[in-house]
Amino acid sequence: MSNLNTVQDESKRNYVKIGTGEKAAYGFWGFGSDLVFQTITIYLTYFYTDIFGISALQVTALFIAARVWDAINDPLMGAIVEKCHFKRGKYIPWFVALCIPYGISTILVFTTPVGISKVAYAWFTYILFGMLFTGIIIPVTSLSSSMTQDPIERAKLNSFRMFCSGIGGVGCSILVPFLAEKLGTTPQNGYQKAMMILSVVMVISFLVAGKVCKERVPESLLDKSEPFRWRDMGVQFIKNKPLLILFVMYLCAYTYNILVSTVGTYFVTYNIGGQISMSAWSLLQTLPSIVPMLFVPAIAGKIGKKHVIILGCAISTVGMLMFYIMPANAIIGFCIGKSLGAFGFGMTLATMWSTLPDCVEYGEYVTGRRCGGLVFSLASFSIKISLTIAGILPTIVFSFVNYVPNGVQNSSCLTAIKAMNSLIPAIILIIGILVYSRYTLTEQKFDEIVLELTNRRLKAEAEKIAV
Numbered sequence: 001m002s003n004l005n006t007v008q009d010e011s012k013r014n015y016v017k018i019g020t021g022e023k024a025a026y027g028f029w030g031f032g033s034d035l036v037f038q039t040i041t042i043y044l045t046y047f048y049t050d051i052f053g054i055s056a057l058q059v060t061a062l063f064i065a066a067r068v069w070d071a072i073n074d075p076l077m078g079a080i081v082e083k084c085h086f087k088r089g090k091y092i093p094w095f096v097a098l099c100i101p102y103g104i105s106t107i108l109v110f111t112t113p114v115g116i117s118k119v120a121y122a123w124f125t126y127i128l129f130g131m132l133f134t135g136i137i138i139p140v141t142s143l144s145s146s147m148t149q150d151p152i153e154r155a156k157l158n159s160f161r162m163f164c165s166g167i168g169g170v171g172c173s174i175l176v177p178f179l180a181e182k183l184g185t186t187p188q189n190g191y192q193k194a195m196m197i198l199s200v201v202m203v204i205s206f207l208v209a210g211k212v213c214k215e216r217v218p219e220s221l222l223d224k225s226e227p228f229r230w231r232d233m234g235v236q237f238i239k240n241k242p243l244l245i246l247f248v249m250y251l252c253a254y255t256y257n258i259l260v261s262t263v264g265t266y267f268v269t270y271n272i273g274g275q276i277s278m279s280a281w282s283l284l285q286t287l288p289s290i291v292p293m294l295f296v297p298a299i300a301g302k303i304g305k306k307h308v309i310i311l312g313c314a315i316s317t318v319g320m321l322m323f324y325i326m327p328a329n330a331i332i333g334f335c336i337g338k339s340l341g342a343f344g345f346g347m348t349l350a351t352m353w354s355t356l357p358d359c360v361e362y363g364e365y366v367t368g369r370r371c372g373g374l375v376f377s378l379a380s381f382s383i384k385i386s387l388t389i390a391g392i393l394p395t396i397v398f399s400f401v402n403y404v405p406n407g408v409q410n411s412s413c414l415t416a417i418k419a420m421n422s423l424i425p426a427i428i429l430i431i432g433i434l435v436y437s438r439y440t441l442t443e444q445k446f447d448e449i450v451l452e453l454t455n456r457r458l459k460a461e462a463e464k465i466a467v
Contacts, residue, residue, distance in 0.1 A: 015150035016216055018157055025212035026147070026157060027164035029095075029140060032205025034168030035198045036106050037133075039176050041258045042282055043191075045391050046265040047110065050405050051187045054118055056395035062119075066127050067388040070134065070381060077134045078377025079233050081142070082369075089215035091146060091372070094139035099206035102132040103199035110195040112188035130384060137380050140206070142372040145357035146215040151446055155297040155305065155354035162350040166290035172198065173282030217370075232367070236374050239366045242441040243359040246352065247378045249309065249439075252432025253348050254386035256316065256425040260341065261285055262390050263420040270409045271417055275331055281338075288339040289346030296350045306439055308351045313436075315344030317429045324422035328414075337422070358446050365449045394420060 018026075048059045086093040108125040112118070144157055176194050184190020237244070261282075268274060268281045292312070300308050319340030326333035356379055357372075364370040397420065401413040409417075 016148040016153065017150070018148055018153055022147075022212055022214065023157060023160055025209045026144070027160045028205045029209035030161040030163075030165035031168040031171075032202035033137075033140075034165040035172050035175075036103075036195075036202045038169040038261070038286070039172045039195065039198065040106070040109070040129075041387065041390070042173065042261045042285075043176060043265065044109070045262050045394060047191060048122065049395075051191065052112055052118065052122065054122060056398050056403065058119055058122075060392040060395040062123055062126055063388045063391040065123070066130050067384055069127060070130060070384040073131055074134050074138070074377045074381035074384065075233055075237075075374065077138055077380075078371075078374040081139055081373030081377075082232075082371050089146070091139035091143045091215060092210050092213065095136045095206050096210035098132060098136045099203045102129075102136050103203045105129040105132050106199050106202075107192065107195045110191045112192070134377075134380055134384075136206070137383075138373055138377050140209070141353070141356075141379060142360075142376040143209075143213060143215065144353075145360040145372045145375070146217045147213060149217050149361070149450065151354075151358060151443060152297065152301060154357050155300050155351070158354035158357075159293050159296045159350040162346070162353060163290055163293040166286055166293060166346065169286035170283060170290070173286055174279050177277075177279050232369055232371070233374060235367050236363050236369065236371050237378070240359060240363045240375070242362050242439060243375055243378060245436060245439045246356060246359060247382050249432050249436040250352060250379055250382035251385055252428050252435075253313070253345065253352060254383050255389045256320075256341075256428050256432075257285075257345050257349075258386050258390035259393065259428070260320075260338070260421055260425050263394050263417060264338075266394070266417050267421050271328070271414050272331060272334070276335070284335055284338045285342050288342040289349065292343055292346040293350040296347055297354075299347075300351060300354070304443060305351050305355050306436070306442065309348050309355070309436060310433055312344040312347030312349075312351065313429045313433050315347065316341040317344075317426045317433075319344060320422045320426035320429070324419070324426070341425070355441075358441055361446065361449050361453065362441055364453060393424070 045059060048054055049056055081090065081094060084090075105125065105128050109129050111125070113121045144154055144161075147157065148154060175198065176191070179194035179197060180187065180190030182190075183193040264281055264285060265278060268276060268278050296308060303311075319337045319342075321337075322340065323334055323337030326337065356375065360370060360372045360375050363375060394417075397416050398413070401416045402410060403413050
């Protein structure tokens with residue numbers, strides 16, 4: 001009995017409670033990151049087609065090519081993170097070193113060149129941005145799996161981070177149009193100057209997180225005794241079934257959110273003729289999503305994280321279907337449907353990010369290796385795929401309905417824009433619910449896994465002492 005108690009006590013050693021200052025620093029990077037990332041999701045497709053000045057077909061080709069490269073780049077970056085070890089930890093040095101180049105790349109993406117090919121420039125800057133995004137987002141999101149092993153504390157930590165990210169999203173919704181108009185003599189240099197300011201805030205947020213946050217959860221026994229090998233990548237992805245299911249959920253949730261963010265600009269401009277400002281419309285996508293993040297950990301503690309994710313997706317689906325059935329002049333109905341969709345997405349998003357670290361322990365349980373970088377690289381890749389789907393779907397649809405940039409749209413085009421704001425996102429979420437219903441890594445199963453991992457470590461230590 002005493003030995004069992006020892007194992008149980010030892011299994012809780014890394015169930016660390018995160019202090020207020022460290023939690024605030026972790027949340028601050030979420031705020032800074034989404035100031036930039038939400039600008040990309042909300043405004044980039046519109047910027048490329050209506051301000052930068054390249055065709056929808058050229059945008060489609062760019063997004064597809066970038067994702068083909070990401071299929072190689074993201075897992076590769078995850079593996080590099082696993083192979084490299086620094087004095088300050090496994091994850092922190094990466095995002096501290098890359099945040100300034102990442103900030104510069106975002107400014108370049110929203111810079112309109114003079115005297116050179118716009119298409120070539122867009123290809124170079126967008127793919128550079130994607131590579132740096134991968135290099136920074138994999139280690140910084142992996143950090144939560146190393147700060148504490150307590151699943152409840154992880155839920156609180158990631159919910160707070162997503163709450164701060166939501167504020168960042170609200171910030172970019174307000175600031176980008178405002179700054180672009182006030183600082184720019186043209187829309188082109190207005191966007192560039194706006195991104196300069198947002199990028200400086202983003203860089204500061206990452207540097208603060210790198211200074212304050214700490215890595216605590218130790219590596220696995222196998223990682224200590226035998227360096228990570230490239231072939232371990234396939235083993236992790238094949239054997240970690242909860243991770244693969246969660247990957248699909250990430251893909252569906254982010255595709256939903258990015259799609260309605262991207263096409264929302266067109267809906268406001270053409271379907272409702274600017275009866276509501278773009279800033280206010282963007283707030284309907286971001287502000288309601290912040291509210292549930294404050295109480296998601298409490299709900300998850302009662303019904304489990306899996307059910308919170310499914311409930312959030314269901315609420316968003318109802319909101320999207322409500323949006324779809326509204327008549328063309330029902331501005332209030334559109335606003336309610338969009339807000340309801342955003343509220344459900346907030347529940348889903350915060351819970352997904354607190355669930356993902358649990359897949360790190362599951363991976364260690366089935367393979368012997370603790371590969372946080374690889375686990376979080378799939379999340380990064382899913383976001384990239386979502387960006388592509390949400391980016392190219394409108395451009396493909398527009399090519400069939402005769403979309404005219406800055407012109408008057410025909411009825412078929414207006415119907416398509418409305419469907420991409422509502423019906424199509426609802427279908428995507430339903431697919432996510434059906435797949436995620438097969439997720440089996442419950443809180444009880446996680447505790448059993450941690451207990452087993454602790455038992456393995458104690459046995460290995462005892463055998464080493466005996467020898």
